[in-house]
Amino acid sequence: MVLVLALGDLHVPHRAADLPPKFKSMLVPGKIQHIICTGNLCIKEIHDYLKTICPDLHIVRGEFDEDARYPDTKTLTIGQFKLGLCHGHQVIPWGDLDSLAMLQRQLDVDILVTGHTHQFTAYKHEGGVVINPGSATGAYSSINQDVNPSFVLMDIDGLRVVVYVYELIDGEVKVDKIDFKKASTSTSAP
Amino acid sequence: MIADDDEKWLAAATSAVKQNAFYMQRAIDSNNLKDALKFSAQMLGELRTSKLSPHKYYELYIRASDELRSLEMFFRDETARGCSIAELYELVQHAGNILPRLYLLCTIGSVYIKSKDVAAKDILKDLVEMCRAVQHPLRGLFLRSYLAQVTRDKLPSIGSELEGDTETHMDALEFVLQNFTEMNKLWVRMQHQGPTREKEKREKERNELRDLVGKNLHILGQLEGVDLVVYRDTVLPRILEQVVNCKDELAQCYLMDCIIQVFPDDFHLQTLDVLLGACPQLQPSVDIKTVLSGLMERLSNYAASSVEALPNFLQVDAFSKLNHAIGKVVEAQVDLPASASVTLYLFLLKFTLHVHSDRLDYVDQGFGIKPSEHGSCVSQLSATGKLCDDKASKQIVAFLSAPLEKFNDVVTILKLTNYPRVMEYLDHDTNKAMAIIIIQSILKNNTRIATADEVDALFELIKGLIKDFDGLTDNDEIDEEDFQEEQNSVARLVHFLYNDDPEEMSKIIFRIRKHILTGGPKRLPLTIPPLVLSALKLIRRMRGGDENPFGDDTSTPQKILQLLTETVEVLSDASASELALRLYLQCAQAANDCELETVAYEFFTKAYLLYEEEISDSKAQVTALRLIIGTLQRMRVFNVENRDILTHKATGYSVKLLKKPDQCRAVYECAHLYWAEEGENLKDGERAQKIADAVQKMANASRGASSTGSVSLYVELLNKYLYFLEKGNPQVTGETIQSLAELIRSETKKAESGAGTFITSTLRYMEFQRQQEDGGMSEKYQKIKMEWFE
Numbered sequence: 001m002v003l004v005l006a007l008g009d010l011h012v013p014h015r016a017a018d019l020p021p022k023f024k025s026m027l028v029p030g031k032i033q034h035i036i037c038t039g040n041l042c043i044k045e046i047h048d049y050l051k052t053i054c055p056d057l058h059i060v061r062g063e064f065d066e067d068a069r070y071p072d073t074k075t076l077t078i079g080q081f082k083l084g085l086c087h088g089h090q091v092i093p094w095g096d097l098d099s100l101a102m103l104q105r106q107l108d109v110d111i112l113v114t115g116h117t118h119q120f121t122a123y124k125h126e127g128g129v130v131i132n133p134g135s136a137t138g139a140y141s142s143i144n145q146d147v148n149p150s151f152v153l154m155d156i157d158g159l160r161v162v163v164y165v166y167e168l169i170d171g172e173v174k175v176d177k178i179d180f181k182k183a184s185t186s187t188s189a190p
Numbered sequence: 191m192i193a194d195d196d197e198k199w200l201a202a203a204t205s206a207v208k209q210n211a212f213y214m215q216r217a218i219d220s221n222n223l224k225d226a227l228k229f230s231a232q233m234l235g236e237l238r239t240s241k242l243s244p245h246k247y248y249e250l251y252i253r254a255s256d257e258l259r260s261l262e263m264f265f266r267d268e269t270a271r272g273c274s275i276a277e278l279y280e281l282v283q284h285a286g287n288i289l290p291r292l293y294l295l296c297t298i299g300s301v302y303i304k305s306k307d308v309a310a311k312d313i314l315k316d317l318v319e320m321c322r323a324v325q326h327p328l329r330g331l332f333l334r335s336y337l338a339q340v341t342r343d344k345l346p347s348i349g350s351e352l353e354g355d356t357e358t359h360m361d362a363l364e365f366v367l368q369n370f371t372e373m374n375k376l377w378v379r380m381q382h383q384g385p386t387r388e389k390e391k392r393e394k395e396r397n398e399l400r401d402l403v404g405k406n407l408h409i410l411g412q413l414e415g416v417d418l419v420v421y422r423d424t425v426l427p428r429i430l431e432q433v434v435n436c437k438d439e440l441a442q443c444y445l446m447d448c449i450i451q452v453f454p455d456d457f458h459l460q461t462l463d464v465l466l467g468a469c470p471q472l473q474p475s476v477d478i479k480t481v482l483s484g485l486m487e488r489l490s491n492y493a494a495s496s497v498e499a500l501p502n503f504l505q506v507d508a509f510s511k512l513n514h515a516i517g518k519v520v521e522a523q524v525d526l527p528a529s530a531s532v533t534l535y536l537f538l539l540k541f542t543l544h545v546h547s548d549r550l551d552y553v554d555q556g557f558g559i560k561p562s563e564h565g566s567c568v569s570q571l572s573a574t575g576k577l578c579d580d581k582a583s584k585q586i587v588a589f590l591s592a593p594l595e596k597f598n599d600v601v602t603i604l605k606l607t608n609y610p611r612v613m614e615y616l617d618h619d620t621n622k623a624m625a626i627i628i629i630q631s632i633l634k635n636n637t638r639i640a641t642a643d644e645v646d647a648l649f650e651l652i653k654g655l656i657k658d659f660d661g662l663t664d665n666d667e668i669d670e671e672d673f674q675e676e677q678n679s680v681a682r683l684v685h686f687l688y689n690d691d692p693e694e695m696s697k698i699i700f701r702i703r704k705h706i707l708t709g710g711p712k713r714l715p716l717t718i719p720p721l722v723l724s725a726l727k728l729i730r731r732m733r734g735g736d737e738n739p740f741g742d743d744t745s746t747p748q749k750i751l752q753l754l755t756e757t758v759e760v761l762s763d764a765s766a767s768e769l770a771l772r773l774y775l776q777c778a779q780a781a782n783d784c785e786l787e788t789v790a791y792e793f794f795t796k797a798y799l800l801y802e803e804e805i806s807d808s809k810a811q812v813t814a815l816r817l818i819i820g821t822l823q824r825m826r827v828f829n830v831e832n833r834d835i836l837t838h839k840a841t842g843y844s845v846k847l848l849k850k851p852d853q854c855r856a857v858y859e860c861a862h863l864y865w866a867e868e869g870e871n872l873k874d875g876e877r878a879q880k881i882a883d884a885v886q887k888m889a890n891a892s893r894g895a896s897s898t899g900s901v902s903l904y905v906e907l908l909n910k911y912l913y914f915l916e917k918g919n920p921q922v923t924g925e926t927i928q929s930l931a932e933l934i935r936s937e938t939k940k941a942e943s944g945a946g947t948f949i950t951s952t953l954r955y956m957e958f959q960r961q962q963e964d965g966g967m968s969e970k971y972q973k974i975k976m977e978w979f980e
Contacts (some may be wrong), residue, residue, distance in 0.1 A: 013681035014719040017633060043678055063772060063817060064719075089813075092820045092859045098916065102909040105951035126958045127951060140727050142779035143824070 002079055003031065005054065007151035008038025008087070008115040009135035012046050014064060016137035020149050020168050023136065027053050032153075034078060038115030038133065039087035040064050062087040062115070075107055079156045080182070084109035088116030088132075094143055097123055100130050110182055111154075111161065119144045120152070122163050122178050129180050131163060138168065159183075200246045203236045204253060210236075211257040218264045223273075227282065227294070230261050234290035237329065244328055244395045251332045255339070258297050262340070265301045275302050288323050292333055295320060300340045311361035314341065318368045327380040328399075334373045335402045338409065341365070346414040359415030363424065366413065370406035371432050374445070377403050378438040396440055403441075404448045411452040421453065422461050430468045439473045446472070446481045455492035458485065459502055466515035470522045478519050479530055483537040486512065490544035503545050509552050512538055529582035536589045543596040550605055553593060557608035583620045586612065590624055598635045600628060604647040613651060618659055622676065625652035629679045632686050640689045642697035648687075649705040655680055657708040677716035684720040692732050696745040699725050703757060715766040718757060722773050725750050726780050733784060747784045751777060755792065767804035771797050771814055775821045782827045790827050794818075794836055801843065808848040812856070815843050819859050837863045841881070850888065854903050858885045858910050865917065878914060879921035882907065886930070901937045902945040904930060905952060912956065915970055924973030931974075 005027070012018060019027075032054045039062030041047055047067070050057050061070035074085040084107040091099050095117040104112040110128045118141035120134035134150035141147055149168040154161050163178045210233035217225035237254055239247070269275050279302060282294035299317045303310045317337055324330040345362040380396050381389075407429070410416060416425060426449075433445045449465070450458065458465060465485070469478055489508065493500055503509070516534045520526055539556045546552045590612060593603055603609055613621060628651055631637070639648055649656060655676055687702060689695045699721070706717045729747045754777050762770040774797040781790035797818060805814050819840055828836070840863065844856030861881040864874040889903045908930050915922040934949065960971040 011723075013678050013685075015685075015723045017682035017685045043674075045675070045678065063813060089820060090816055092816065093823050093862050094820050098913055101955075102906070102913070105909065105955060106906070106948050108947040108951055126955050140723055140730075142726075142776055142783075142821075145730070 002033050002156040004034045004036060004078060004083075004154040004156060005032045005151065006036050006038070006113050006131060006133040006154060007136040008133060009040045009062065009118050009139055009141075010042075010046055010137045011040055011064065011135070011139035012043060012137065014042060015139035019136055020138070022168060022173050023149065023151065023166070026166070026173070029053050034058065034076075036076075036083065036085050036113055038062065038085065038113060039070065040115065042066050058085060060085045060087050063089045073103075073107060075109055080159050081111055081156055081161060082109040084112045086112070086114050088114040095119070097121075097125065097130060101125050101127050104128055104130065111180075117141065117143045118147045120150045120165050120167065122152075122165065124180060128182075129161075129163075133165070134167070196241075196243055196246050199239070199241045200249060203239060203242070203250050207233050207236050207250065207253050207257070211254075214257065215260060218260060221268075223268065223281075226261065226264060227285070230258070230294060231285040231287075231290040233257060234285075234293045235287060237293070237332070238287060238289050240326075244399055247328055247332065248398075251336075254293075255336055258293065258336075261294075262297050262301060265298050266304075269301065269305060275305055275307055289329060289333065292321055292324060293336060296333075296337045296340055300344055303341065303344045310344065310358070311365075314361065314365040317341075318365055318372070321369075322372065325376075327376045327383065330376045331373055331399060331402055334369055334376070335405070338366070338369055338406060342409060345409070356415060359413065359420075362413055363410070363416065363420070366406055366409050367425070367428050370403070370410075370429070373403050373406060374432050374436055374441060378436045378441050381438060381440070393440060400440075400444050404444065407445070407448045407452045418457055418460055421457050422464070426457075426461055426464055430464065434468055434471045437473060439475045442472045442476050443481070446476075447484055450481070450485050450488060455488055456499065456502065459489065459492075459499075459506055459508060462506055462508060462511045466511055469515055470518050474523055474525075478523070479534050479537070482512075482516065482519070482534060486537045486541040490541050493545040500545065509538075509542060509546060509549075509555075512541065513555065527582070529585050532582050532585040532589060536585055536592065539589060539592050543592060547596065550602065554606045554608050557606055557612055583616060586616060587620060587624055587627075591627060594628065594631050598631065598637075600632050600635075600637050600648065601639065601644060603628070604639075604644055604651075610647075610650050618654065621654040625655045626676065626679055628652060629655075629683050633679075633682060637686060639687045641694060642701045645687050645698050645701045646705075649701075652680070652683075653705075656705055656713070658710060673712070674716070677713055680713075680717055681720045684717075684724055687724075692728060693745040695728050695731075696750065699728060699750065700753065703753065707757075707760065711763075711765070714761055715769055718761050719769065719773065722754055722757060722776070725754055726776060729780050729784065747780075748786060748789065751781055751784075751786065751789050755796070759796075762800055762804065767800050768810055768814065771800045771805065772817060774800070775817055778821060779824065782825050785827055787827045787829070787832070790825065791832055791836075794822070798836075798839060808852075811843075811847060812852050815840070815847065815856055816859070818843075819856070819863065823862050851900075851903060854885050854888050855906070857881060857888065858907060861885075861910065861914075865914065865919065875914075875919040875921045878919055879926075882910060882914070901934060902948065904934050904937065905945050905948045908934065909952060912952075912959075916959075916967065927974050 010016060010019065018024075029052055033056065035050055035054045035057045037050065037057065037059040039060050041050075041059075042062070042064045043066050047057075047059070050059075058074055058076060059070050060074050061068070061072055072086065072090060076083050076085075084104060086103060086107075088094065088100075091103055091114070093099060100112060100114060103114075104125075104127045112128065112130045114130065114132055115135075117132060118135040118139060119132060121130065121132045123130045131152060131154075133152040135141065135147055136149060136151045138147050138149035151166055153164040153166065155164070159182050161180050163180065165176050165178075167174050167176075210229045214226055214229035214233060217223075217229055233254060236250060237247075239250075242250065265278060268278065275298070278298050279295070282298050283291055285291040285294055296317055299313050302308060302313050321330070321334055321337060324333050345366070346358055377396065377399065380399075381392060384392060410425060410429075429445070429449060433442055433449075436442070446468075469481065472478065489503075493503060516531075516538060520531045520534070535556060539553065542549070542552045542556050590609070593606070593609075594600070597603065613624060616624060628648075632639070639645055684702060687698050689698060702721050702724075706714070706721060709717055729750055732745070732747050732750075754773075758770050758773045758777065761767075761773065774793045778790045778793035778797070781787075781793060801811070801814055801818065805811055822833075822836055822840060825833070837860065841857065841860045844860055845853055847853045847856055858881065861878045864877040864881065885907055886904075889900050889907065908927065911922055911927050911930065915927065938946075938949065956971060956974070959967050960974075962968040962971075
């Protein structure tokens with residue numbers, strides 16, 4: 001069992017002062033093996049904070065990130081899964097699943113994690129799964145009118161990944177989960 | 191050497207005491223009064239020594255006084271056997287030397303009191319006065335100490351079985367007071383014995399003896415009949431008289447503290463003027479602040495532990511008295527360093543916060559009132575000017591932090607009119623550090639600053655962070671990282687300046703802007719973004735709410751957007767063009783949502799201008815252009831003409847990007863500008879296709895340069911064709927796709943393309959779509975006739 005935290009679009013300090021306290025108390029160091037971050041932190045303090053939760057931090061560049069050295073896309077393998085990471089402002093039209101699917105084919109990954117819309121989605125299509133963890137701080141978005149703070153925890157176990165989404169709605173943390181399975185260890189196929 | 195001698199003498203004296211005690215005991219056992227007296231006198235003779243240090247003398251004294259206990263018991267037994275006490279009392283006075291004589295007198299005297307043959311008061315008076323014969327400080331102190339010790343259980347004290355009427359109580363009181371007075375005099379006299387160079391040593395020795403003197407106060411505290419009235423009218427004045435008149439720093443310090451610790455808190459409360467009145471009369475070298483702080487601390491704890499006592503504090507007006515006392519002390523002691531006077535006010539503040547936490551006016555007073563009245567912190571500080579003294583600065587920070595910690599609510603602090611004035615006296619760095627503390631309090635406690643006026647007050651407090659100090663640009667000295675952290679704190683703060691009411695929130699936005707704009711080019715890129723985003727949130731809320739026909743000008747989306755235009759402009763002047771461009775685009779989307787076409791167009795114009803004139807780095811251009819295209823793609827508010835103009839320009843920019851692949855990508859992204867899901871009039875299939883064709887041509891042209899890059903591009907383009915095919919663009923035909931696929935195939939045959947997996951996954955996708963059960967998709971894909979290849 002490998003736990004991967006996926007989050008992004010925090011927009012600290014431009015659009016939010018910090019992560020919600022209820023989230024912070026859940027994100028305890030030592031429990032998570034990897035963090036993948038869709039970008040738009042925006043400042044070093046948040047980067048450092050994430051590193052304390054887990055030193056294996058993978059991050060891509062959002063358009064407001066202070067550090068210009070983050071890459072535009074990143075791929076990594078965790079267990080049997082290939083994961084791809086991209087903020088999403090590079091894929092036009094923004095939030096369009098077909099266009100994201102194209103990126104997924106290009107990166108050749110089972111799971112594509114992307115952000116920018118501040119809207120949680122977990123979508124299975126021909127090429128694999130696209131996950132958007134939303135905005136961990138519930139930051140304002142010009143794309144999405146109604147944003148709740150959210151993040152995703154993936155439990156990768158063999159050929160199966162369980163996606164837990166945590167959303168802060170009206171002050172309470174609500175959890176939902178979605179199961180995905182891949183057929184074989186070869187390149188992704190439904 | 192001296193120490194060794196000391197030990198030697200002590201050893202000799204102790205052995206003599208032991209020996210005489212042995213004989214004395216033997217005499218006692220054989221009821222030999224005469225011998226008992228003889229040997230006890232000899233034993234006590236050892237206490238006449240001048241050779242021992244106070245510490246060693248104490249050891250000797252303990253030994254001797256221990257032995258005297260059996261003598262006392264013997265005396266008691268003798269009187270029980272019929273011996274007359276008065277006679278005994280006479281007999282002991284035959285002892286040759288005065289010191290042993292007096293010790294024996296005290297011993298028998300205590301038995302005498304117990305017998306009740308004579309009035310206790312007479313004996314007590316006799317004893318306390320006869321002890322005057324020993325004027326040597328050390329010996330006199332121990333003698334009187336013995337007197338106190340041996341009479342203690344004969345005085346009517348709390349918990350003892352001795353009853354007494356008021357007269358008895360007063361007699362006992364008088365006795366203890368007198369003994370105390372004499373002991374203090376002896377103790378003080380020690381200071382002046384011996385050469386000046388040994389002053390320190392003497393003070394140390396005196397310190398070792400201080401509890402002998404203090405004991406008397408403890409006894410007073412235990413006496414029956416010492417109620418508030420007696421304490422106020424007799425005990426306290428007498429003690430204070432001695433304390434003040436002795437003019438000795440060591441004694442005054444110790445005894446004041448003793449008084450405060452020994453007697454009950456409500457006594458202190460009721461005699462506050464008297465106690466405080468003594469303070470200015472003490473020696474200048476006495477550490478008054480320790481005394482006063484000890485007092486204030488006790489009273490604070492008293493208030494904290496017994497709620498019923500609280501009204502008394504108000505009744506005696508404790509606060510003003512303390513405030514006044516501090517003022518007088520500071521006035522009297524002109525050399526008092528700033529840190530000391532601040533410490534005093536700090537303790538007063540803590541007292542106020544404990545005792546009168548609901549009285550903000552008291553707290554405010556503590557901070558500073560009119561300079562003419564000498565009871566304020568500010569008036570003290572204004573005399574000294576800005577502080578360069580580290581210690582004083584630390585105290586002031588503690589001073590300013592105390593109410594923050596107590597109330598955990600910056601809004602309450604904002605009500606203290608004198609708070610900002612005290613902050614003025616800090617040097618720049620400390621002022622900024624204090625401002626950060628204030629901000630952190632807000633962040634930690636989730637404090638909401640909800641009105642424009644409160645915003646103003648807050649920014650007044652943190653102005654050290656907001657702008658450069660007059661005349662100084664401390665830019666060079668400041669650490670870059672620290673500066674960023676500071677400004678990020680201010681940025682985070684903006685999110686706590688909030689009101690649900692759109693009108694008030696508008697006002698808040700305007701005020702924040704006013705303050706932030708004084709920050710200068712280094713600060714603006716860090717502080718303007720949160721302001722802009724906060725304003726955009728407000729606009730969204732305004733849209734959600736009802737139109738307010740009575741609202742004033744400031745609370746409409748237009749007005750706010752107008753403000754934002756002017757605000758973001760400032761950023762582009764501050765050479766933060768990329769940031770400004772992003773913010774313009776955010777504003778454009780907000781304008782779009784409000785259906786304000788002209789405003790949205792205006793924002794795009796500004797963004798485009800920035801792009802053309804300020805953004806020259808190629809990577810920055812690629813990203814900026816993507817953002818422009820992405821934003822424009824979502825705009826619904828433009829009429830055909832405006833949209834055309836903007837799209838045409840964007841396409842133009844795309845073609846001019848530095849690197850060919852970037853050009854191609856940007857251009858095919860522009861295709862989406864001609865095709866949007868919602869809105870039929872936005873589906874211009876022809877134009878979309880034209881663009882795609884253009885891309886292909888461009889890709890062809892770059893083929894010579896690097897074929898690997900171009901194959902990848904072709905595959906991307908292929909995917910785009912599929913996209914439009916699926917969306918139903920009639921211009922995308924099976925042939926179009928087939929020919930491109932052919933192209934790809936021939937290219938990959940020539941050389942390794944690096945796009946292998948992309949091709950594979952694309953083909954797989956196409957096959958999948960072809961196989962779709964739902965007819966529509968599969969139909970489209972059937973149009974494509976291709977051979978599969980690896």
